[in-house]
Amino acid sequence: MASVRQPRTLLPILFALFFFLQSVVAANSHQHKHRSKLETIEERSNILKKRATIAVTGITGSVYPRLEIRTLANNADQWNLYLLGMQRFQAVDQSDPLSYYQIAGIHGRPYVPWNGVQGVNQGGMCPHVSNLFWTWHRPYLALFEQVWYSHVQEVVNSFPASQQSRWATAASTIRIPYWDWAMAPPSGQSDVPTLIRDKTVSVTTPSGQQTIDNPLYQYTFHPVSNDLGGFPYNTWPTTLRRPVDSNAALTRSNNNDFASIMDSNRISLRDRVYNLFVTTAQFVQVSTEATGEGTGNPSSHDSFEGIHDSIHVISGGESGGHMYYLDYSAFDPVFWLHHCNVDRQMAIWQVLQPDTYVVSGIQTQNNWQWSAGQVKNAYTPLKPFTKDVNGNYFTSMDIKSTSVLGYVYPETGSGSSQSSVRSAVNSLYGPGSSSSKRSISGRSDEFDGRPIRSGDYEYLLNINAHKYSLNGSYTISAFLGNVSSNSTGWATSPNLVGSNGVLAMWGSMGNASAVEIEGCIPLTTSLQGKVATGELESMQPYHVSKYLKTHLTWTVVGPGGVVVPPDQVPGLHISVSSCPVEPAVAHDEFPTWIGTPQVMANVTVGKPAGAPYTPPSSTVVPYYPGSPNSPYYPTSTMSAPWYNPSNPAAEPGYCVVDQTVVYVDQHGNYLYEEKNS
Numbered sequence: 001m002a003s004v005r006q007p008r009t010l011l012p013i014l015f016a017l018f019f020f021l022q023s024v025v026a027a028n029s030h031q032h033k034h035r036s037k038l039e040t041i042e043e044r045s046n047i048l049k050k051r052a053t054i055a056v057t058g059i060t061g062s063v064y065p066r067l068e069i070r071t072l073a074n075n076a077d078q079w080n081l082y083l084l085g086m087q088r089f090q091a092v093d094q095s096d097p098l099s100y101y102q103i104a105g106i107h108g109r110p111y112v113p114w115n116g117v118q119g120v121n122q123g124g125m126c127p128h129v130s131n132l133f134w135t136w137h138r139p140y141l142a143l144f145e146q147v148w149y150s151h152v153q154e155v156v157n158s159f160p161a162s163q164q165s166r167w168a169t170a171a172s173t174i175r176i177p178y179w180d181w182a183m184a185p186p187s188g189q190s191d192v193p194t195l196i197r198d199k200t201v202s203v204t205t206p207s208g209q210q211t212i213d214n215p216l217y218q219y220t221f222h223p224v225s226n227d228l229g230g231f232p233y234n235t236w237p238t239t240l241r242r243p244v245d246s247n248a249a250l251t252r253s254n255n256n257d258f259a260s261i262m263d264s265n266r267i268s269l270r271d272r273v274y275n276l277f278v279t280t281a282q283f284v285q286v287s288t289e290a291t292g293e294g295t296g297n298p299s300s301h302d303s304f305e306g307i308h309d310s311i312h313v314i315s316g317g318e319s320g321g322h323m324y325y326l327d328y329s330a331f332d333p334v335f336w337l338h339h340c341n342v343d344r345q346m347a348i349w350q351v352l353q354p355d356t357y358v359v360s361g362i363q364t365q366n367n368w369q370w371s372a373g374q375v376k377n378a379y380t381p382l383k384p385f386t387k388d389v390n391g392n393y394f395t396s397m398d399i400k401s402t403s404v405l406g407y408v409y410p411e412t413g414s415g416s417s418q419s420s421v422r423s424a425v426n427s428l429y430g431p432g433s434s435s436s437k438r439s440i441s442g443r444s445d446e447f448d449g450r451p452i453r454s455g456d457y458e459y460l461l462n463i464n465a466h467k468y469s470l471n472g473s474y475t476i477s478a479f480l481g482n483v484s485s486n487s488t489g490w491a492t493s494p495n496l497v498g499s500n501g502v503l504a505m506w507g508s509m510g511n512a513s514a515v516e517i518e519g520c521i522p523l524t525t526s527l528q529g530k531v532a533t534g535e536l537e538s539m540q541p542y543h544v545s546k547y548l549k550t551h552l553t554w555t556v557v558g559p560g561g562v563v564v565p566p567d568q569v570p571g572l573h574i575s576v577s578s579c580p581v582e583p584a585v586a587h588d589e590f591p592t593w594i595g596t597p598q599v600m601a602n603v604t605v606g607k608p609a610g611a612p613y614t615p616p617s618s619t620v621v622p623y624y625p626g627s628p629n630s631p632y633y634p635t636s637t638m639s640a641p642w643y644n645p646s647n648p649a650a651e652p653g654y655c656v657v658d659q660t661v662v663y664v665d666q667h668g669n670y671l672y673e674e675k676n677s
C-alpha cells in the first residue's frame with residue numbers, strides 16, 4: 001500500500017480557512033481600484049472576523065480511484081469508514097456551512113447564499129440544461145468528498161490507539177464511491193444495490209459492532225423546515241424515494257419500486273451510455289440535454305445529462321420524492337452516488353475525446369447566479385466553488401483533469417489509454433456482453449442485445465421537448481405494443497423499451513418554451529429481440545419501419561402519475577431514426593456508425609406528437625478554448641468579449657469584483673455584510 005501523509009483531520013483546517021482573517025479582495029490582482037475601500041475593511045477586521053472563502057481541493061495528498069459502490073463494499077474497513085463518515089457528516093448542525101444539509105442546499109433549495117455568493121434569481125446554484133452542467137458538478141462533488149473525508153478522519157481518530165493504524169491505512173486511499181446503474185449488476189441482484197436500500201446497517205464503532213440507520217437510505221432533516229418550500233416537503237422528516245403517500249407526513253420510501261423500475265430500464269440506460277461513448281460528437285453535444293439557438297448544440301441524439309435525468313426521475317418517482325425535483329434532489333444520499341457516476345462518465349469520455357471541451361453556450365434557464373440568455377464558457381467561474389482562499393473560483397479549464405482534485409476512476413487512472421478505455425466500455429456496456437442476461441424484474445423475456453454484425457442498423461427513438469411543459473418532471477416511455485394507460489403498471493410493463501425522464505421543477509425557471517431539451521430511447525436491442533423471436537423479419541429499415549409503424553407506442557406520465565396525451569405536451573416531438581453501423585474489428589475498438597442517424601418520418605407520421613423536430617436553422621458557432629485552428633474558434637457571429645481566450649477575465653464574474661464579505665463574530669455568528677464592488 002502506498003504511503004501517504006494525511007492531515008490528522010481536515011475539518012479544523014477548513015474552519016480555520018473559513019474564519020481566518022483574509023485580505024481576500026486585496027490579494028486579487030484585478031481589484032486595485034477597490035484598494036482604499038478594502039483598507040478600511042482591514043482596519044475593522046481587527047475587531048471582527050471576516051468570513052473568508054473555502055478552498056475546494058478534494059482530498060489532498062495523493063490521487064486514488066473512486067470505486068464502484070459494490071467494489072468499495074468488498075473492502076470491509078473502507079466501507080465501514082465510508083458509512084461512519086457519512087453518518088457524522090449528516091449529523092452536523094444544519095446551520096453550519098459545511099453541514100451535509102448546507103452543502104446539499106447549494107444545488108437547489110433553500111436558495112440562500114453559500115460561500116458568499118449572492119443570488120440574482122430564485123433558484124439553486126447548479127446549472128442544468130447548460131454547457132456547464134458536467135463541469136459544475138465536478139468541484140461540487142470534490143467539496144462533498146473533502147468535507148465527508150474530514151469526518152472519516154474524525155472517525156479514525158475516535159478509535160482506540162491500538163486500532164488507529166488499521167483505520168488510518170483504510171482511510172489513506174479511500175474516496176467517495178459511484179453507483180454504476182448502467183452496468184450489469186451481479187447475477188441475481190437488482191441494479192439498485194441493497195447497500196442503498198437497507199434501512200439499517202451494521203458497522204464497527206470504537207465501542208464495538210452496532211446497527212445504525214443506513215446513511216445511504218435517506219437523510220434525516222434536523223429539523224425539516226420551510227426552507228424546502230411548501231407542502232409536502234416541509235412535513236417530510238426524511239428524504240424519500242417514490243413515497244407511497246405524498247400527502248402523509250409519515251409516509252415511507254418505496255425502494256422496491258425504485259429497484260424494479262431501474263431493472264426494467266437498465267438495458268435501455270446501458271445502450272444510451274454505450275452509444276454516447278461509441279459515436280463521436282462535441283463535448284457540448286454529449287454533456288448537456290440543452291438544444292436550440294445559442295446552446296452550441298443544434299441537435300444530437302442524446303446526452304449524459306439527459307440520461308442522468310432518467311435516474312433522478314425514477315428514484316424520486318411521480319409521487320414527488322426528493323430526487324424527482326431539481327431543487328430537492330441533492331438531499332437524498334443517492335444523489336451523490338449517482339452524480340459521482342455522471343462525473344466518471346465525463347472522465348471516461350474525456351479520455352476518448354481529448355480534443356473537445358466546454359464551448360460558449362447560452363444559459364437557457366435562470367439559476368441562483370445567472371439569468372437565461374447570458375452566455376457562459378470554459379472560463380466562467382463555477383460559483384460557489386473557490387479553488388483557493390483568495391476567492392478565485394474554479395473554471396471549467398481548471399478541472400479538465402480529475403487528478404487535480406485528488407482522484408481518478410478505475411477506467412481512467414494512470415496507465416489507461418484510449419484502447420484500454422474502449423475495452424472497458426465494451427465490457428461494461430457493449431450489447432450482449434454481460435454474463436447476467438436476466439434482470440430480476442418481471443422482464444425475464446428481456447433481450448440483452450447482441451454484438452453488431454456487418455450490414456446492421458441502429459435505431460433510435462428521438463425526443464425533443466420543452467423541459468417545463470408539465471409543471472414538474474415527467475417521463476416519456478416507449479413500448480412495442482399498447483400499454484394500459486393506468487399509472488401503476490407502465491413503468492415495468494413487459495413490453496417497455498425504455499423510459500426517458502425529464503428532470504424539472506414546477507414553474508419554469510424562466511421562459512418555459514425557451515428551455516428545449518433532447519432525449520433518446522434506443523430501439524435496437526428490443527428490435528433485435530423481436531427478430532430473435534421471429535416477430536420481426538430483419539433489421540433492415542424497410543421491415544423495421546413497417547414493424548414500428550404498427551407496434552411502436554409511447555406515453556407521457558407527469559407529476560402525480562397523471563397520464564398526458566403526447567399531443568397535449570407543449571413542444572414534444574417524437575421521431576425515429578436509423579443509422580447503418582459496422583462491427584468493431586477488435587475488443588478494444590468500437591462499432592462504426594456510418595454517417596449520422598437519419599429520420600424515418602414514415603414510422604411516426606400521424607401518431608400523437610409524431611412530427612419530427614426541426615432544429616433551428618442557424619446556431620451560434622460555439623467557441624472551444626483550444627487553438628485558433630479549431631473549427632470552434634470564435635467567428636464574427638459572436639461579438640461579445642467573453643470568448644476571447646487571451647483575456648479570460650473579460651468574462652463577467654471571472655474577477656471576483658462583486659464579492660460580498662460577511663462579518664461574523666468569533667463564534668461564527670452573523671453580524672453584517674458588505675459588498676466589495
Ligand SMILES: *[C@@H]1O[C@H](CO)[C@@H](O)[C@H](O)[C@H]1NC(C)=O
Pocket residue numbers: 471506507
Ligand atoms: C404547479 O405545481 C405546483 C406544485 O404542485 C402547484 O402549487 C402549482 O399550482 C402548479 N402550477 C400550475 C400552473 O399548475
Ligand SMILES: *[C@@H]1O[C@H](CO)[C@@H](O)[C@H](O)[C@H]1NC(C)=O
Pocket residue numbers: 480481482550551552
Ligand atoms: C393498440 O390499441 C389500438 C386501439 O385500441 C388498436 O387499434 C391497435 O391495434 C393496438 N396496437 C397494438 C400494437 O396492439
Ligand SMILES: *[C@@H]1O[C@H](CO)[C@@H](O)[C@H](O)[C@H]1NC(C)=O
Pocket residue numbers: 483484486487488489490493
Ligand atoms: C394497470 O396496469 C397494470 C399493467 O399494465 C395491470 O397489471 C393492472 O391490473 C392495471 N390496473 C388497473 C386498475 O387497471
Ligand SMILES: *[C@@H]1O[C@H](CO)[C@@H](O)[C@H](O)[C@H]1NC(C)=O
Pocket residue numbers: 511512513514
Ligand atoms: C419565450 O421563448 C420563446 C422561444 O424562444 C419565444 O418565442 C418567446 O418570445 C419567449 N417569450 C418571452 C415572454 O420572452
Ligand SMILES: *[C@@H]1O[C@H](CO)[C@@H](O)[C@H](O)[C@H]1NC(C)=O
Pocket residue numbers: 541542545546599600601602603
Ligand atoms: C420508411 O422510410 C425509410 C427511409 O426514411 C425507408 O428506408 C423505408 O423503406 C420506409 N418504409 C417503408 C415501409 O416504406
Ligand SMILES: [Cu+2]
Pocket residue numbers: 308312329339
Ligand atoms: Cu442531477
